[in-house]
Amino acid sequence: MTTVDRKEAKRLMKAEKEAAKHSMARNQISRGTNLLFNILLIIFCILIIFPLWIIIISSITSESALTTYGYRLWPLEFSTNAYTYLFRDGSIILTAYKNTLIATFAGTVLSVITVGLYSYALSRPDFRFKKFFTFFSFFTMLFGGGMVSYYNMTRSVLGLKDTVWALFLPMAFSAYWVIIMRTFYQSTVPEAIIESARIDGSGEWRTLIQIVAPLAIPGFATVGLFSAIGIWNDFRNCLLINDSAQYFNLQYTIYQTMNNLRFLKENASRMGGVNVANLPAETFRMAMAVVTVGPIIMAYPFFQKYFVKGLTVGAVKG
């Protein structure tokens, strides 16, 4: 009898769910509104892509066409000279690329390890100094010594001036990521697993490395990607700490190149002797911007979901 009742109940529940689904389907915006929203979002997305489009198009336009006709929606004369030039000559951009790649790789590994360890200890209810170390990291989000002190301490006291270290060490650890990672441990690693590992005689380090870490890989990915993007896109640290072009990263290198270009163009007439036509090519500069942003745009669709996760956790507590 009871089995029949249960079956009946199951059937009823199923029917109810389906009904709910139908009513949900009916409770939608009208086709007209939907069309309007689509149009709005298409316009918005075009506006988002437009600035990048202009850079890409001008980088594959011939220099003479760009000089004569300015920036257009479509290359009037197609040319890949800028890229050939970029990778043949390349000394500035290739050095910057090398520095940025080293910094991004080293910094990402360092971030995942340091943040992964720090937040694991904070996620453990039996860590006696949990409160102190939570505050120790959190306080840095609230108060800082200011840019002047930071400038001097990093350059002179820590001795990072004109080193590749300056491009990633200052960005390797962040209290914000500790919050994300700690929340991740707490919500995805069941306490029972850690408890049973302990009963089996596993030490804290072994538990973390063999049991917890494999479960926390999506969390590590989130922290690692935040770190990688931060280091790749860093401008301020390089501006503050490094003075020698040998140690510049991508962002700072292309910043300087652009700055010089505008200055030279605006003052070309005043400086008399300088011939604008002889200035380094604008298409070349645009190609530099493209190779700087390229890897990010290519990888973006794959890493997007990790950021959504990280930001939802972090937006409230960050």
Next chain:
Amino acid sequence: MSVVNPRKPAPRGKHASQGGWKRQAAYLTMVLPGVIFLLMFSYLPMPGIVLAFKNYQMTVPTETSLFKNVFLNSLVMSPWNGLNNFTYLLKDAPMLIRNTVGYNLLFMVVGVVLQVGLAVIINEMRNRKTAKVYHTIAFMPYFISWIVVMYALYAMISFSGFFNQVGATLGHDPIKYYSQKQYWPWIFLLANIWKYTGQGSIIYLATLTGFDEQLYEAGAIDGASKWQQFRYITLPQLMPTIVMLQILAVGRIFNGDFDMFYSLPNGSGTLRQVTTTIDVYVYDMLKKGNLRNSFGYAGAGAFFQSVVGFVLILITNKIVKKHQPEMALF
């Protein structure tokens, strides 16, 4: 011969639940690398905040100096300067505060409308797949550095830029955007919208999807239109999140987006009045090697930002905690 029993019960006592010292030692070694980083890059610069009250003079360390580092020695040896550094700051203060606070308020107000709007629209779209594509595109600028944006801006607004090309075909004279102040508040606003709308909408979208579906069904049965459902069901439920995020943003109102304000004007001096925020000012001061005590003046700006910012965060957090404890920072 004693055999260690792996199932030995945890030692009883005050800290029985916290495990032995061995476990605590393991945890302490785990936090150690992070502590080193925090000490180096966050705590070490903190005492330097006293620069704000110093007449900074470079003093080369001698044999007897406590610190052998030039900066540390100068920091200790430089005479106190009372509030003079702040008096110096005062003449630029109205401009700095207007720019920093003004832009932040503008970004907040416009930002919240667009971010909530985007989240709601994406949530309501009939086709989930296309909605996802839109959101993916909208989120992308968050990952593009301000320096690349500076390039894009140059391609659009420079003398031969896209806008001037369009203007030329319409018969307008080219506009020199890089030397005309009135365009820049708009440029910053648009750049900010471009970069942060998609990212900002994520938290609202996450909140929206968590709302109880039954409320909407009940609304629909009672004949509420989609607009009415938004107005009377979605918005009131979303309001706490919106208000709290704005209050938290007020706590950071003296912090500007340095990379944006510093890079987009492309070094144009004529725009200084509308592009200099506190961060930019501090950096410019810092780099003024020809000015005596430039570190002291820059330090005054940094002090103002750090301390006022700190107090503001404490206040705003207290407000948030009172009304919405789970959203408070601490």
